[in-house]
Amino acid sequence: MDFNSSETLLEHPAEGPRAEDELPQTAAAAVKVVIVGGFGVGKTTLVGSVSEIRPLTTEETMTQAGVGVDDIVGVERKTSTTVAMDFGRISLNDELVLYLFGTPGQQRFWFLWNGLFDGALGAVVLIDTRRLEVSFDVIGRLEERGVPFVVAVNTFPDAPVHGIEELRTALDLPAEVPIIDCDARLRTSSRDVLMALMRYLHSLAAA
Amino acid sequence: MSEADQDWEDQSPERLYVITGGRSGTSGKSASLDLVTLIVSKAGPRLGMQPEHAAIVRLCHSPLSVAELSAYTRLPVSVVTVLLGDLLADGRVVARAPVPPAQLPDRALIEAVIHGLQQL
Numbered sequence: 243m244d245f246n247s248s249e250t251l252l253e254h255p256a257e258g259p260r261a262e263d264e265l266p267q268t269a270a271a272a273v274k275v276v277i278v279g280g281f282g283v284g285k286t287t288l289v290g291s292v293s294e295i296r297p298l299t300t301e302e303t304m305t306q307a308g309v310g311v312d313d314i315v316g317v318e319r320k321t322s323t324t325v326a327m328d329f330g331r332i333s334l335n336d337e338l339v340l341y342l343f344g345t346p347g348q349q350r351f352w353f354l355w356n357g358l359f360d361g362a363l364g365a366v367v368l369i370d371t372r373r374l375e376v377s378f379d380v381i382g383r384l385e386e387r388g389v390p391f392v393v394a395v396n397t398f399p400d401a402p403v404h405g406i407e408e409l410r411t412a413l414d415l416p417a418e419v420p421i422i423d424c425d426a427r428l429r430t431s432s433r434d435v436l437m438a439l440m441r442y443l444h445s446l447a448a449a
Numbered sequence: 450m451s452e453a454d455q456d457w458e459d460q461s462p463e464r465l466y467v468i469t470g471g472r473s474g475t476s477g478k479s480a481s482l483d484l485v486t487l488i489v490s491k492a493g494p495r496l497g498m499q500p501e502h503a504a505i506v507r508l509c510h511s512p513l514s515v516a517e518l519s520a521y522t523r524l525p526v527s528v529v530t531v532l533l534g535d536l537l538a539d540g541r542v543v544a545r546a547p548v549p550p551a552q553l554p555d556r557a558l559i560e561a562v563i564h565g566l567q568q569l
Contacts, residue, residue, distance in 0.1 A: 256504040256522045264511040265487070271548045272485035272514055273562065292569065298520035300484075302527060303465070329516055334565025338548075341485045341514060355526060357483055361547055363562070433569050440563045447555040 263295045265339060272339040275439065276359060278347055278384070279368035280376035284396040285344030286328045288368060288426035292433050293330025293342065301326045302354035325351055342436075347380040364439050365391040368426070371401045374412060381413060392420040392442055394435045418442075468501055468524070469531040482530045487512040487545040495541070501532055506541050 258264075277285045290297045303322045325346070332340045345352060352358055359365070365384055369377045377393075384391050393415065395404075404412070406421050415421065422438050425431045489512045494503035504522055515533065519526045536542045548558060 256508060258508040258521050259511075259513070259517070265513070267489070267511065269487055269512040270545055272487055272545075273548050273558070274483075274485045298517060300516050300519040300526055301523075302525045329520075331514075331517075332565065332569070334562055334568075338561055338565065339485075339487070339514075340562060340565065341516060343484070343516070355484060361483060361485075363559070429569070433566055437563065437566055440559050440566065444556060444559045444563070447559060 259295065265333065266336055268336040269333070269339055270337040272341055274341045274343060274362050275436065276362050276365045276389075277342055277344040277368055278365055278380050278391075279344070279396075280347045280370065280373060280380075283368050283370045283373075284426035285368055288366075288394075288396070288424070288432045288435070289328055289330040289342045289344045291427055291429045291431075292332060292436065294333060295331050297328045297330045297344075299326050299328050300355070304351075304354060325354055327351075327355060347376055349379070349383050352383075359387055359389050362389060364443050365389050366435055366439055367391050367393045369393060369395055369413075370398060371395060371404055371409070372398065374409075377413060381415070390439075390443055390446055392422065392435070392439045394422050394424045394426075394438075396426045397423055418445075465525065465528050468499075469528055472531050481546070482515050482533055482544065483547050484516040484526060485514045485547045487514055488518060488533060488542050489513075489545065490542045492541055499532075501528075502536060502541075505529070505532055505536060509542055512545065 277288055279285045286297055301324050304325050327343055327345050329341055329343045332342070334340050343355075343358065345355070345358060367377060367380055367384070381391075381393075393409070393413065395409065409421055410417070420438050420442050422435060424435050488505075488509045490506045490509040492506075494506040498506070501522065501524065505518055508518060508521055513521070515526060515529060518533075519529045522529065524532075533542065533544070537544060
């Protein structure tokens with residue numbers, strides 16, 4: 243938490259959403275989708291491009307137990323480390339709100355936000371074909387947890403181009419799991435990723 | 450003030466421990482709060498309320514998710530849920546639970562999401 247010593251809630255009340263970002267009183271329930279991917283793969287970019295609000299950040303403190311596996315050179319004085327998760331929001335109608343959470347691929351971070359995947363409609367695994375190996379663990383964990391997901395390939399200019407089926411083999415994905423190309427910077431492209439997830443979920447519900 | 454002192458005040462888990470009175474969010478009313486549970490205040494802040502409680506009550510004049518409350522108050526979700534447990538018990542705020550997957554037919558819910566996304 244980046245509190246300056248003078249910046250307490252007493253002296254500077256927490257600033258809420260801008261008036262135009264407020265949800266209507268009719269907002270009755272929310273659903274969530276989790277965007278999972280390695281560092282720098284474009285999770286926040288994807289969330290930001292479809293979100294109706296500027297992406298927000300929630301932070302949790304990881305205490306000593308988790309710190310041991312991090313590189314803590316230079317921060318020896320700290321007994322804890324802060325892990326951030328960015329998220330965005332889409333009002334689907336007057337009553338239903340969709341939240342998108344972008345979470346790091348490492349499973350040890352998932353436990354910082356209790357129940358992050360509980361009740362989530364599904365997940366998007368965002369991958370960068372230059373660093374495919376970081377996706378293996380994520381996909382395995384989601385399968386174990388029974389979280390339905392689609393794979394979205396964020397297209398970076400210098401990334402090697404793989405065919406979809408080549409990727410499917412490399413990631414050992416079942417035939418029914420959708421794989422889509424996207425440009426996370428584009429609202430329409432990010433929206434299409436979410437649509438692909440919803441159509442997939444719809445097909446699962448219909449089965 | 451030395452740098453080390455500032456660290457204690459600004460970032461330390463101890464500061465958060467003080468805000469919650471040493472409680473964690475694993476029991477009582479706060480246990481059922483999801484990141485996307487929507488919170489709405491029923492009344493304004495009470496005089497003499499802890500500033501963190503008052504801030505939450507003020508923010509929730511329109512519905513806000515637990516995650517948004519965490520972001521705007523710059524407190525971890527685990528701390529916000531403890532504070533919300535107090536406010537729920539006190540009747541200051543109400544919680545609108547996320548859609549439980551079993552309640553709405555899954556397909557109808559997914560169709561509502563698809564329809565909403567098509568409007569983007």
